[in-house]
Amino acid sequence: MGVSKSDPIIIVGGGAFGLSTALHLSQKGYTDLSVFEKDDHIPPRYSAANDLNKIVRAEYEDPFYTDLTIKAMDAWKTPLFAPHFHQTGFLHCVSGQAPEQAAETLKRFRASAERNPAIKPHVVPLEGREDIRQACWQLDGSLSGWNGYLNRFDGYAHSANALVAVYRTAQVAGVRFFLGEQGAVDEVVYVSTATGKKTAGVRTKNGRFHPSALVIVAAGAGAGRLLPELGQQVVAKSWSVAHVHLSDEETSALRGIPIVYARDLGFYFEPDPKTNLLKLCPMGGGYINTDARTGVSHAPGSLADSSFMPEHDERKVRELLAQTLPALKDRPLVKKSLCWFADTKDSDFIVDYVPQTESSIVLLSGDSGHGFKMFPIVGSWVTNLLEGPGRQQSIARWRWKGPQKSEEKADWGGAVSWRLGESKELRDILPARASKL
Template identity: 60%
Template sequence: MTPVSKSDSIIIVGAGAFGLSTALHLAQAGYRNITVFDKGAEIPSPFSAANDVNKILREALEAWKTPLFAPHYHQTGFLHCVSEAAPQKAVNTLNSFRASAERHPEVRKHIVPIDSRDDIIGAVRQFQDGSLPGWKGYLNQYDGYAHSSNALKAVHEACIALGVQFILGEAGDIAEILYETPTDHANHQTRKATGIRTRQNTTHNATLVIIAAGASAPNLIPSLGTQIVARSWSIAHIQLSAAEASSLRGIPVTYARDLGFLFEPEPATGLLKLCPMGGGFVNTDPATGVSRPPDALADSGFVPAGDGRRLRRLLAQTLPGLADRPFVGERLCWFADTADSDYIVDYVPDTSRSVVLLSGDSGHGFKMFPIVGSWVRSLLEEGDGNQKVLRWRWKSPAVDLAGNWGDAVSWRVGSSEEFRDIRASRS
């Protein structure tokens, strides 16, 4: 089968970071018939893991400095440490990150060793009241963060200007991919997608369907099994006054590998974002072993008690004046996880190269927002249809979800917990 032509109809399911980036890169490359569907009523979609005030950036930074993305990139630096209570796995991860940065010919010039509390106070005066017990690591002045929701809005507008169509809300809620009747080629059954059907029972035809639906991808591609698992991490905020927010302006992204991380406050709202470190939460169906996000966003509108305690410790050690302030905007952020924490950018097997899966952000994919769509374009334009990056291929056989699926990923500290258990503990 020849690659999709630039006049063929292309449907992208999902208007989060991966879907929007794909629409942008394909439209910029001259693909003229692109429609993006999302069940969220607006962009950024409330169902997107990237609908947030900020995300850590450590990669693709040159792309973040290009005109479309630069307004949303903030090079505040990245203070990466462990406390005196950190487990060895956290220490090893920090050392691995540091070694990688120090090997980079450009980044290594921006690495500042952090060997004591005085080193931190010298670099970040706002932490002068913090105890910072045993904190050690490094400050990478090359890195920073992006205002993620604003970046999504900017790319959405750019896509519209390039002729991309968007169908949002109830009309954009996809029920299934539609296929032709399967054919038998040498006893190996194949089928070809013809489009999608919405939950309003409306059919839209397409030559190619790209699924960028995050943690909900298994709903549309059942053959994924447990290759993609819905996992969540907690997010909380503290509402600061204008004066408090101003006093923290310019602080680096501060990541205690064993506790969590925080950002400079969002200028428009004064919200200080906090995220705890841990293994995260899965929502496993006992009958199938597949983890999917809860049906209603409201079900995830809380921070589990253990995560809340970690955030209080993070604040007590850095900004103790805020340690007892109430949390606002608490929620669990669901994302598409893979066992090896790597992406899937590949054709779905046995679909005659008519369905592409773009998934596996594993909680760290947003940093690639400016370039991830180029990976899809490269796949489409490979004449033989094979994903040349081996680690991004379809990840069969599926793995077993039992117990600690995904916990072995090197940079994660802690073990998975079941969503039903933490939800029950609140009642």
């Protein structure tokens, strides 16, 4: 027997995957839903989606994810999500100094966009500075050697605000939220059965036990701590982010610009009109925090340990500004941090029952740095799993992967073509003022 719609269901994690799941389950008629989140507010500071904005682009080398994103973008245009979606376009280029890998990846992305009949009419080739300034006149830097394309089908979402909107909608629908000390899950509790074990609920750090018929772990970079049997299927990884604070006039002048994305340097968005912050992200292999005993990367326990941008990344975003918006290249960088997410080797998500738990635990993880664009539809994947035949994930690539070879050091994401560079250990890039982990 599967879980019934009146059974108690616990969702661990109040970020994008957890909130979307709560929303979709409530819409499907599940009546006893509780979300547990260790931060004391939504959006939670530990969530990768606690952010000004995330790219919503539809072109993937893999048509499976292109089709999925087009479906998500339709959902972004519905009343609940539309206020937070901005279809400004995606200016996707390489600079004149880009390595061959970056240039070849760009070509594959453009080919993917031009193959899809829904996207192709929105794609404009860009060859050189004059073409790029036709697409975005505000870019008054040298743009030396830049080329690529503009995809007007794409855009971005204000992620933190979207989380708040879904949180409030879920509350109205009767979903209960346990936040802070009440919501910090310390462990998943099991009971023995004739065939093994199943979950009985969760225990929070304040010692309280919360019974449940089903536990859905949507804890992002923290999933591995709650489910050690994951091994190296999912590891915590991060990329850095920083912001430039603009004047009202500068913000107004940049309103409506597309996402400016140099595959070898980094990217930025139109500035946020409420905060006047322009968000900058460098490109690179990212950072992991490997436990020497297990070989698994976990997010640091303290937010303070991630409140910086590595020097190498700062040089990249300053070079990006120098080539595109030179008036901003020497501005102070503010609100610097590492953004931790749940990564998989192939960038596929995991949406499946945890084996040997009698279908009593679901793992929803592996956003891999590209999952937020799916926020409006993520929860439907969970309802499909719960209500599908045989309590089995029908999408093979989203299944539990089984034991991994842990003897070899994993270069997480190194085999994923859209990422450049190798992962570095957090301990090797911590600023001198911080203690080593």
